[in-house]
Amino acid sequence: MVALEYRDPELRGTDLAVIGAAGKTGTAVVAALEGQASVRRVVHTARRTDDRAVDLETGAGLSEALSGCRGVYFIAPNVHPDEPALLRRVLAAAVEEGVDHVVYHSVAWPYSPGMPHHLDKAGCEDMLHTFGGVRWTVLQPCAYAENFAAVLEGSVRTLEVPYDPDARFSFVALADVAAAAARVLGEGADVHHGATYELGGPELLSVRQLCRRARRSVMVSQVSVADWMERHGRGLTGDARARLAAMFDFYDRHGFVAGSAQLHALLGRPPARIGESAAVK
Secondary structure, eight states, X not given: OOOOOOOOGGGSOOEEEEETTTSHHHHHHXXXXXXXXXXXXXXXXXXXXXXXXXXXXXXBTHHHHHTTEEEEEEOOOTTOTTXXXXXXXXXXXXXXXXOOEEEEEOOSSOOOTTSHHHHHHHHHHHHHHHHOSSEEEEEEEOOXXXXXXXXXXXXXXXXXXXXXXXXXXXXXXXXXXXXHHHHHXXXXXXXXXXXXXXXXXXXXXXXXXXXXXSSSOOEEEEOOHHHHHHHHOTTSOHHXXXXXXXXXXXXXXXXBOOOOHHHHHHHTSOOOOTTTOTTOO
């Protein structure tokens, strides 16, 4: 274990880093931090001149990217085959550079053996508890309403899902998750160290009910996981397909719900209801 030793607050960095800034979550967090702090966009492959490119698979570039930062937000690539290894490299670089606060983007229900990529996130949470040398906060969002943006916009007339369309979810607006992350990052470890926040939306909705809120009539139907993979998962690795298939099976049997009280507290207002937020576009 790395010894717990914090640098003098006067010597800590002032920037915040967002690792995974090119994805939809990272982009939303960067936007939510605009005007509040100096933010470094850290990505796997640089797409803009101000991006800081790193190799999460080896850790190359991480220490340089985090140098001078007081806090870092980390979101791993979706259904990565070894997310704990990625987080371990981020934590090692954070300790090396004297970063005070790591905010980890986990998921609601991480301790679910039926969903292997959720269970990997549980392992990451445990790593945060035991790694030492950096203070931490965990965010556990539920499924994003933005996953159905085309439905809510009314730009599609049909929707196929590989699980029961009547299973219930606590869909949450991505902008609300990003706003919560921005508050946690901005206030820092002195306020949020050791906290785990479950971030669910304010109501239980099935995909069928969500479709009824669309701007145009949308017909939803259930297809087999195999059919869904054939149509939408051809570019995925075998491991990613297996992880998603396990998740769809879990959704089919149990849905996916989470509480909204902690998100409400972080936002200082009720979380957005589906169809009421400008973020759901």
